[in-house]
Amino acid sequence: MERVKSEKLFSRAREYLAGGVNSPVRAYKAVGGSPPFIVRGKGAHILDADGNEYVDFVLSWGPLILGHARDEVIDAVKEAASMGTSFGAPSPFELELAQRIKQAFPSLDRMRMVNSGTEATMSALRLARAATGRELIVKFEGCYHGHVDSLLVAAGSGAATFGVPSSPGVPKEVVKSTRVLPYNDLDAVERTFQREGENIACVIVEPVAGNMGVVPPLAGFLAGLRELTAKWGAVLIFDEVITGFRVALGGAQQLYGLRPDITCLGKVIGGGLPVGAYGGKKEIMELLAPEGPVYQAGTLSGNPLAMVAGATTLKLLSQPGVYERLEQLSSRLAQGIEEAAQLADLDIRLNRVGSMLSWFFNSGPVNNYADAARSDTVKFARYFAKMLEQGIYLAPSAFEAAFVSTAHNQEDIDKALAAFRSAFKGL
Numbered sequence: 234m235e236r237v238k239s240e241k242l243f244s245r246a247r248e249y250l251a252g253g254v255n256s257p258v259r260a261y262k263a264v265g266g267s268p269p270f271i272v273r274g275k276g277a278h279i280l281d282a283d284g285n286e287y288v289d290f291v292l293s294w295g296p297l298i299l300g301h302a303r304d305e306v307i308d309a310v311k312e313a314a315s316m317g318t319s320f321g322a323p324s325p326f327e328l329e330l331a332q333r334i335k336q337a338f339p340s341l342d343r344m345r346m347v348n349s350g351t352e353a354t355m356s357a358l359r360l361a362r363a364a365t366g367r368e369l370i371v372k373f374e375g376c377y378h379g380h381v382d383s384l385l386v387a388a389g390s391g392a393a394t395f396g397v398p399s400s401p402g403v404p405k406e407v408v409k410s411t412r413v414l415p416y417n418d419l420d421a422v423e424r425t426f427q428r429e430g431e432n433i434a435c436v437i438v439e440p441v442a443g444n445m446g447v448v449p450p451l452a453g454f455l456a457g458l459r460e461l462t463a464k465w466g467a468v469l470i471f472d473e474v475i476t477g478f479r480v481a482l483g484g485a486q487q488l489y490g491l492r493p494d495i496t497c498l499g500k501v502i503g504g505g506l507p508v509g510a511y512g513g514k515k516e517i518m519e520l521l522a523p524e525g526p527v528y529q530a531g532t533l534s535g536n537p538l539a540m541v542a543g544a545t546t547l548k549l550l551s552q553p554g555v556y557e558r559l560e561q562l563s564s565r566l567a568q569g570i571e572e573a574a575q576l577a578d579l580d581i582r583l584n585r586v587g588s589m590l591s592w593f594f595n596s597g598p599v600n601n602y603a604d605a606a607r608s609d610t611v612k613f614a615r616y617f618a619k620m621l622e623q624g625i626y627l628a629p630s631a632f633e634a635a636f637v638s639t640a641h642n643q644e645d646i647d648k649a650l651a652a653f654r655s656a657f658k659g660l
């Protein structure tokens with residue numbers, strides 16, 4: 234597969250953009266080589282600058298649950314754009330998206346739209362601290378909540394890829410009030426509360442971890458967090474930026490039957506445009522300006538293009554059969570990957586919740602970051618290149634999830650599985 238044009242574009246991009254990219258993992262540092270430059274996408278397929286086509290399991294890192302350029306979404310965005318791209322004033326489009334979110338997430342008495350998942354988690358922390366008058370934050374190792382200073386400690390995603398658990402530039406003072414515990418370890422949470430529960434403002438968690446590969450919560454872990462936070466008067470924040478409208482219409486909180494105090498959303502709710510949202514209990518959300526004293530704002534927040542892309546996406550997702558279809562395709566993909574590994578005598582561990590999945594090499598069971606970190610990243614890089622050559626586009630890191638969309642079909646899954654069988658051979 235030739236990628237001459239992409240290579241040229243990348244070398245030019247490096248003269249203008251830091252590292253040639255606008256988000257670090259895109260640069261392929263973890264897997265070597267240079268990234269394909271994507272020029273268009275339709276359904277489950279993307280095309281690079283050299284005309285190579287790929288079946289896409291990255292889907293813009295999760296948002297495109299309906300696939301690329303779904304007609305209804307594009308039409309809605311075009312119509313909205315023709316009426317103006319930003320008002321910086323209230324508009325009915327914000328209301329429609331908010332109503333659709335609330336329908337699926339009844340725990341969001343009130344919400345606020347922002348422009349990214351990072352903004353959502355950053356604002357949720359401020360609010361949790363204001364609501365409790367406390368400073369400490371509890372997070373879990375390998376969970377990524379965006380590049381918020383206080384959460385950029387033992388973070389997953391790009392930070393895991395580069396083995397930089399906390400970034401230079403994050404003040405020690407800021408990180409001092411963050412406690413990092415192993416995912417799925419309720420005893421550790423309990424001990425932390427016993428030690429300093431009166432100072433803990435919140436526990437923030439990915440209810441299904443998706444940034445150290447996919448790591449589902451063990452039975453009782455999330456319910457235990459709910460109980461402990463309630464007992465100690467701390468705010469429970471579910472970061473559902475990935476899982477919201479992904480693992481079920483009502484996200485992980487629907488799947489596991491829990492009600493957090495604050496939920497952070499992003500990705501799917503923007504239908505491929507830049508959006509985040511956070512919301513929760515009325516008494517907490519009322520602390521936000523202008524009703525309350527907690528400041529948070531945004532020039533482009535509630536942007537009409539993003540709002541209609543999101544609302545149209547959520548409307549399509551609420552049609553019957555959507556999640557059943559995602560489940561069917563994803564389980565077939567997962568099963569096929571496991572079979573391909575068996576055929577090649579490879580030891581893999583596949584974790585999946587709905588249409589988010591990942592597989593680890595030589596790791597044993599993966600229930601937390603230490604388990605995930607045992608995964609053989611050299612093996613990953615070798616098979617990753619073979620998959621790309623065969624037109625299968627996966628995230629270029631052993632610690633990212635793969636996603637399936639409603640636009641994938643059996644043929645796409647079969648093509649991917651044939652590639653897996655070939656790539657796994659001789660690993």
Ligand code: PLP
Pocket residue numbers: 294348349350351352354377378379380390439443444472473474475499500509
């Ligand atoms: N929270 C989670 C769980 C995420 O996976 C991400 C991004 O991948 C974020 C927050 C940050 O979102 P954004 O990249 O939109 O700032």
